[in-house]
Amino acid sequence: MTSPAERPPGQRAGSRTPGRALIVGTGLIGGSLGMALRARGWHVSGTDADAARGAEALAMGALDEVGSDPAADVAFLATPVGVLATVAHEVLAASSNPSLVVTDVGGVKAPVVAAVGDARFVGGHPMAGSEQVGLKGADPDLFVGATWVLTPTPTTDADAYSRLQAVVTSLGADVVALTPADHDRLVAVVSHVPHLVAATLMNAAAQGAVQDAALLRLAAGGFRDMTRVAAGHPGIWPDVCTDNAEAIVAALDRLLGDLSTVREQVATADRGALLDELERASAARRNLPARAVRPEHLSVVRVPVPDREGVLAEITTLAAALGVNISDIEIAHSAEGPRGVLLLVVASGDATALAEAVDARGYHSQVSELA
Amino acid sequence: MTSPAERPPGQRAGSRTPGRALIVGTGLIGGSLGMALRARGWHVSGTDADAARGAEALAMGALDEVGSDPAADVAFLATPVGVLATVAHEVLAASSNPSLVVTDVGGVKAPVVAAVGDARFVGGHPMAGSEQVGLKGADPDLFVGATWVLTPTPTTDADAYSRLQAVVTSLGADVVALTPADHDRLVAVVSHVPHLVAATLMNAAAQGAVQDAALLRLAAGGFRDMTRVAAGHPGIWPDVCTDNAEAIVAALDRLLGDLSTVREQVATADRGALLDELERASAARRNLPARAVRPEHLSVVRVPVPDREGVLAEITTLAAALGVNISDIEIAHSAEGPRGVLLLVVASGDATALAEAVDARGYHSQVSELA
Numbered sequence: 001m002t003s004p005a006e007r008p009p010g011q012r013a014g015s016r017t018p019g020r021a022l023i024v025g026t027g028l029i030g031g032s033l034g035m036a037l038r039a040r041g042w043h044v045s046g047t048d049a050d051a052a053r054g055a056e057a058l059a060m061g062a063l064d065e066v067g068s069d070p071a072a073d074v075a076f077l078a079t080p081v082g083v084l085a086t087v088a089h090e091v092l093a094a095s096s097n098p099s100l101v102v103t104d105v106g107g108v109k110a111p112v113v114a115a116v117g118d119a120r121f122v123g124g125h126p127m128a129g130s131e132q133v134g135l136k137g138a139d140p141d142l143f144v145g146a147t148w149v150l151t152p153t154p155t156t157d158a159d160a161y162s163r164l165q166a167v168v169t170s171l172g173a174d175v176v177a178l179t180p181a182d183h184d185r186l187v188a189v190v191s192h193v194p195h196l197v198a199a200t201l202m203n204a205a206a207q208g209a210v211q212d213a214a215l216l217r218l219a220a221g222g223f224r225d226m227t228r229v230a231a232g233h234p235g236i237w238p239d240v241c242t243d244n245a246e247a248i249v250a251a252l253d254r255l256l257g258d259l260s261t262v263r264e265q266v267a268t269a270d271r272g273a274l275l276d277e278l279e280r281a282s283a284a285r286r287n288l289p290a291r292a293v294r295p296e297h298l299s300v301v302r303v304p305v306p307d308r309e310g311v312l313a314e315i316t317t318l319a320a321a322l323g324v325n326i327s328d329i330e331i332a333h334s335a336e337g338p339r340g341v342l343l344l345v346v347a348s349g350d351a352t353a354l355a356e357a358v359d360a361r362g363y364h365s366q367v368s369e370l371a
Numbered sequence: 372m373t374s375p376a377e378r379p380p381g382q383r384a385g386s387r388t389p390g391r392a393l394i395v396g397t398g399l400i401g402g403s404l405g406m407a408l409r410a411r412g413w414h415v416s417g418t419d420a421d422a423a424r425g426a427e428a429l430a431m432g433a434l435d436e437v438g439s440d441p442a443a444d445v446a447f448l449a450t451p452v453g454v455l456a457t458v459a460h461e462v463l464a465a466s467s468n469p470s471l472v473v474t475d476v477g478g479v480k481a482p483v484v485a486a487v488g489d490a491r492f493v494g495g496h497p498m499a500g501s502e503q504v505g506l507k508g509a510d511p512d513l514f515v516g517a518t519w520v521l522t523p524t525p526t527t528d529a530d531a532y533s534r535l536q537a538v539v540t541s542l543g544a545d546v547v548a549l550t551p552a553d554h555d556r557l558v559a560v561v562s563h564v565p566h567l568v569a570a571t572l573m574n575a576a577a578q579g580a581v582q583d584a585a586l587l588r589l590a591a592g593g594f595r596d597m598t599r600v601a602a603g604h605p606g607i608w609p610d611v612c613t614d615n616a617e618a619i620v621a622a623l624d625r626l627l628g629d630l631s632t633v634r635e636q637v638a639t640a641d642r643g644a645l646l647d648e649l650e651r652a653s654a655a656r657r658n659l660p661a662r663a664v665r666p667e668h669l670s671v672v673r674v675p676v677p678d679r680e681g682v683l684a685e686i687t688t689l690a691a692a693l694g695v696n697i698s699d700i701e702i703a704h705s706a707e708g709p710r711g712v713l714l715l716v717v718a719s720g721d722a723t724a725l726a727e728a729v730d731a732r733g734y735h736s737q738v739s740e741l742a
Contacts, residue, residue: 127589127591128591146591147588147589147591149589174588176585176588176589178585182583182585183589186579186583186585186586186589187589189575189576189579189586190576190586190587190589190590190591190594191589191591191593191594193572194572194593194594194597195593196630196633196637197568197572197597197630198593198597198652199633199648199649199652199653200626200629200630200633200648200652201564201565201568201626202652202655202656202659203629203648203651203652203655204560204622204625204626204629205560205561205655206651206652206655208557208560212553212557212692213691213692213693213694214547214549214553214557214691214692214694215557215560215561216561216659217518217545217547217694217696218498218518218520218547218554218557218558218561218562219561219659220498220499220517220518220561220562221600222562222565222566222569222599222600223561223562223565224659225596225597225599225600226565226568226569226596226597226600227652227656227659228593228596228656229592229593229596229597230649230652230653230655230656231653231656231657232653233653234646234649234650234652234653235646237645237646237649238642238643238645238646241636241637241640241642241645242640242642245637245638245640248637249634249637249638251575252630252633252634252637253634254575255571255572255575255630256627256630256631256634258571258574258575259567259568259571259623259626259627259630260627262567262570262571262623263620263623263624263627265612266567266612266616266619266620266623267616267620269612269613269616271609271612271613272609274608274609274612275605275606275608275609277570277571277574278570278601278605278608279605280574280577281569281570281571281573281574281577281598281601281605282570282601282602282603282604282605284573284574284576284577284601285573285598285599285601285602286602288573288587288590288595288598320584320585321583321584321585322584323584323585323588325588
């Protein structure tokens, strides 16, 4: 295995020799994945519970063939969450490839990751495409610049994770490693609760319009922006709300408290507090990056690690907690004993801070710049 | 005065001979108005408390000249709300034109309309351009397809209103007539409360990001859409929240109740109620028209009316309550006595329903189609 620093310039993980991919569920995400992988030289097989949709994916160029593939190197499961663990076990059991890694694309991670419970399964959540519905919207560039969460656990196979991270990165996505529980808690704040709020605002306006026909004619761009997400996918939300109930309730309680504070500021004409609230929000929104920042230079953090469970999840989720974006990760195993070297390519964020945090946990890391 | 039916085809109110316009406050809205009016042949004078900004508006082609204009036919006041009543009185007092009509462009109407209290002042609120800041974003097409609320009251001069409606319609906007109180109540629901919610969501996420650096990397398109309005204009919100406190508190209380219901549905895993909630929102959002519907044909409702105060506000706000879009309005005064005929050109909505509602109030109207 070559270290990132030894590769020719420009050759990153994404340009490793592609292999064979399997996609189960060829809707918007599955179809987009098939197109993106084929464009990068992968052989892509795929199946769908709806045979017509599998055939359509083939006709659209999202698949090389319809059917399963025991030799697949990577399997993306884009099925309804209710059948996901069963499908994962089937794919793992049918595989003839010892280096298979399996992932999914669902919006809630802890229940699925616990239900599958296999070292070669890594939970995933590409944060793209949630508003369009169906295979017709499939797009090979859907993941370019998108955040894609992977959720390693202490039992995740580090090599499997490393291969999956390379594939996902090669599609143009920025991988963020989080524990399944952290993922679920954070998406409750930035996705699930905002969606429920959008639906609630839309329903209140629609109900008000029964009394006041003019109401929706006053709905300008801001209201349209705020309620846009409510247009899509009602069918997935009972599952999302059930699977992530605890985090959603906590985030909703926080929001209810915050809105009650604003209500008091309005009721008491507390102009200073209102201005402060709105100035902070304005500054924060203007600082929200439009896209993931593309790296100008890369750093490498080398961490000698014991060859044991949990190291990968510990260090990758530590990086995410520090805002450090790992664009590539490799494990150089030692031939001589139960140790290896973890190589983390840092695309953005403070590589030195990561190294210090890693060392504070008892490791001895080194940082270098990658030309 | 010609009735709309007697005009040549295609000649609508907007193509009346333009006259002289005055703009006080040449920011985004004032500058856009100047450009739009000049493009339609108006002579536009303008002033700004910031002399440099007035000069810039002239240089950009938004004005024919810097300065006031006692001969103006229409004056648009786009000043901060705190000085608006004073400016309105000054403009009215300085006018040498008995047919002057004065309007404003602020986001809350009842306090301003009450403070000015003149029959030739009609409150206005163009629902466009709220996110951009400053004269540099001025655009002559800013109002094309936008909803523009006018707020006649029982003491509004009907001819002044009619002339203003014609000017606003000629800029491409769709006029909705509402009482000042109804305007304020409805914008609390579709604009003010959504804005406060966007700011609250943004602040909660920004605060969460202090603990979890990865949080904002998970903010995908839906979150960006929902918080976009929070980026703009913090400075106007203390005024808006003070001037419209009662309606905002009522709408916030309603939202807090609705969100508490959703919270219980999540906490108790009430999948049926959640699905119903999200399906209703999805259907309502998909039915929200992207733009005002352009009329395929026009109807005219003729209403003989006594020449007295209150008739205009009564009938135009009745039309808005019925969802009827009045694209032109004229008052044909009788030379023989204290009566006249109100001509309402209906661009969309049920003209017959309007006529029936008008008749239910003791009038005797007629409906005809306009070729």
